[in-house]
Amino acid sequence: MNTEALFQPVQLGQLSLNNRIVMPPMTRSRASQPGNVANDMMAAYYAQRASAGLIVAEGTQISPMGQGYAWTPGIYTPEQIMGWKKVTDAVHEQGGAIFAQLWHVGRVTHPDNIGGEQPISSSALKAENVKVFIDNGTDAPGFVDVVEPRAMTKADIQIVIDQYRQAAVNAMEAGFDGIELHAANGYLINQFIDSEANNRTDEYGGSIENRLRFLGEVVAAMTDAIGADRVGVRLAPFTSLNGTVDATPVETYTAAAALLDSLNVVYVHIAEVDWDDAPDTPMAFKHAVREAYKGVLIYAGRYDAEKAESALQEGWADMIGFGRPFIANPDLPSRIQHGYPLAMHDPNTLFGGAEQGLTDYPAYTSA
Template sequence: MSLSLFQPVTMANFELKNRIVMPPMTRSRASQPGDVANEMMATYYAQRASAGLIISEGTQISATAKGYAWTPGIYTEAQIAGWRKVTNAVHQAGGVMFAQLWHVGRVTHPDNIGGEQPISSSAVAAKGVKVFIDNGSAEPGFVDVTEPRAMTHDDINDVIVEFKQAALNAIRAGFDGVELHGANGYLINQFIDSQANHRNDEYGGSLDNRLRFLDRVVGALVEAVGAERVGVRLAPLTTLNGTVDDDPETTYVAAAELLNRHCIAYLHIAEVDWDDAPDTPKSFKQALRKAFKGTLIYAGRYQADSAQAAIDEGLADLVGFGRPFVANPDLPARMEHGLPLAQHDPNTLFGGAEQGLIDYPTYEMAGSEAPR
């Protein structure tokens, strides 16, 4: 195998130690009250700083951007200070880290956003979608999302300001850059995908109109922190949280062309990753590569050999490995040396404390025994 997956690479102004990305993964362990990143999270990310690039778990940009209980925010001074603990630890371990900025739009419940009604591109509920709440009772759990209200022009302008301020806060907190979460059925996605957007103004209808909100948010982020510190994550073929586009290949090639005009650092494509999901067509990947000239990241069901193949074919520059990073803090070393990978405990993915977060050993620490 060529060593290019494990060799250094330049991304915008950053020198990355390899082409391996730890992508955003919700772990729901922020300190309460206040949704504040903490020392436990700092240890977790620092343990995985051998990745070329770490992208934080989704981080809500405001109190009403939150979709799930116990996820961290980046809009208060306490939250900024909490994240500074994380970025300091990652940098001391030699890592590069971007903050994923998140507004869930309609994928929430009033109990998670102070009793407010959720907002979205349109007053269309996400059918069959549930979110995790903690309403202060003894029985937090999953509940159905509620119907959102369609965003007014003032709402749209306010959220753009919130994204811009969150980016500035992220840099204050020590992050090297920010990633806009435009995937998985959340707010940006609710404007892009045709079946979620029923607007008849300049933010709905035509493809150019449905991409307008993305365009304006990315423009605000670039203005705030510089194009070299901005990435965007999109999920062209997923239908998570009820967002569906009638012609995703056309839509997302156009989105890639738009993002290329902003000269952002990277475009991060989340592929469908359930067990029997179809592969993303190679022709589509080639079209995305032609449309976007910056660093291109793919994530979803990759192993070392398939990641290497994607790089060798010129389809990807970096590759993200999600769940493998949960149980393998030393994932790059394990992959490079062909060592067996530990399996994560699905019961400890969300919520809880140190168990299932920072107690997975490196292969070396586990000794000669098979990793758990």
């Protein structure tokens, strides 16, 4: 099979990447406790996968209030920064490039994960039929329903913008090559963007322009701190993950792409719906985004090598993310390039635990 386009180099800001294969962020919930600190086990995991053109590390919360699930890493304490430094050093030693994904879950959490506090969101709207897991004192996560959040005040909004800015600075201190703002999958920024999760009546609610204001202010703070060539943004236009839905996703997210173009972010990463019978992202939308945004466009969700190659050849994508295949195939780029078979991951070891299901998947050998 022809995979020539996937293995063309690509320029990402000041980075020259070897191929167009992205390892996208995937929560694995193995940070060391107490303190939610990235560790040697995580460093080994990412280093094994450093042949990706770009790794975007798992979502890392920017503050204690930003945590949605037990055992996810943070990037707001000195210990957390040092933990991530182990990871970035290990990836760089293998010749890889790695961005941090900066994450605030907003309402997608439970008081047990945020020190007993009430979650915050754009609005006091509970995410329906959404569960998160808490540390129930065992190796098995205990799943609980999320609770109703409180609407953020203007002061809250400014505090969180400052936390994002500081997290971007911390990521540079930890040795990351850049950061990805998680504005997708129903988390905090998505709760401002999507109309059905935002019933504000101030300048952060109502019109598309208003609902994109928080996104723009966060991005501006981060690009001012570390440079636009080190800032990417992940969006999820058509998903209903964690209860966020937009009434006019084509219009909203084409406007988001134009806003991010004006802010000169280095890439936009589109998370497509990836459950089995999900609808495809409309091709007209992909062309509209290409028109609105001139930087590097990454798409992820249900891609195999053939679909990825077509996307690159057709020009509406510049890089492609392969999520779950990277879990059981640390050498995924080599397997794609040589047509080797792909291993399947064990779903029982995705979240929590130790090395099993994280670092014990072998590279391909013909034997």
